[in-house]
Amino acid sequence: MNDFLQGMQRYKEFSEAFRLESDRACAVLAMCVIEETLRAMFLALAVPGKDIGSLFPPGNTQISAENALALGLLTEAEARSYRALAKVRNEFAHKALENLTFDSLVVTSKLQHVPLAMSLPEGLLANQTPRNHYLIAASLLEMSMLMKMGSIARLSPIKVGG
Numbered sequence: 001m002n003d004f005l006q007g008m009q010r011y012k013e014f015s016e017a018f019r020l021e022s023d024r025a026c027a028v029l030a031m032c033v034i035e036e037t038l039r040a041m042f043l044a045l046a047v048p049g050k051d052i053g054s055l056f057p058p059g060n061t062q063i064s065a066e067n068a069l070a071l072g073l074l075t076e077a078e079a080r081s082y083r084a085l086a087k088v089r090n091e092f093a094h095k096a097l098e099n100l101t102f103d104s105l106v107v108t109s110k111l112q113h114v115p116l117a118m119s120l121p122e123g124l125l126a127n128q129t130p131r132n133h134y135l136i137a138a139s140l141l142e143m144s145m146l147m148k149m150g151s152i153a154r155l156s157p158i159k160v161g162g
Helices: 003-017 023-045 061-070 076-094 105-111 130-151
Strands: none
Touching: 003 023, 003 130, 023 061, 023 076, 023 130, 061 076, 076 105, 076 130, 105 130
């Protein structure tokens, strides 16, 4: 199966995977998948066998997004979407004992600042529930990242001299 078809299959799986999950599980797990895709992008770019830990430090979405942006793995729009989706995820993850949903004020206020990784027709998100807004934004980011995977050119060590 070619890279495009694999990407589309994974996107379809992503889109369907969280429909039956609780809001908390949906937010946390969707970002886990997106983070794994970004990690795979870093690995596809890196010199084989080299550690990418400093480029993609666990738990630090800000540094990961900035590094991905600097290396051309993410566009500015994708990096903004990545950071904003992570903030929503963090509300759910770090307030585990609170009964948060996508309709909770603290979550909806963060969702208002989640930009889309790709342009959509005007007003498409206007009548969406907060949960659907999150899933659409997450799905678009995941799809955009997956579409790039086959185009990432691996770096190789630069040799100096003869």
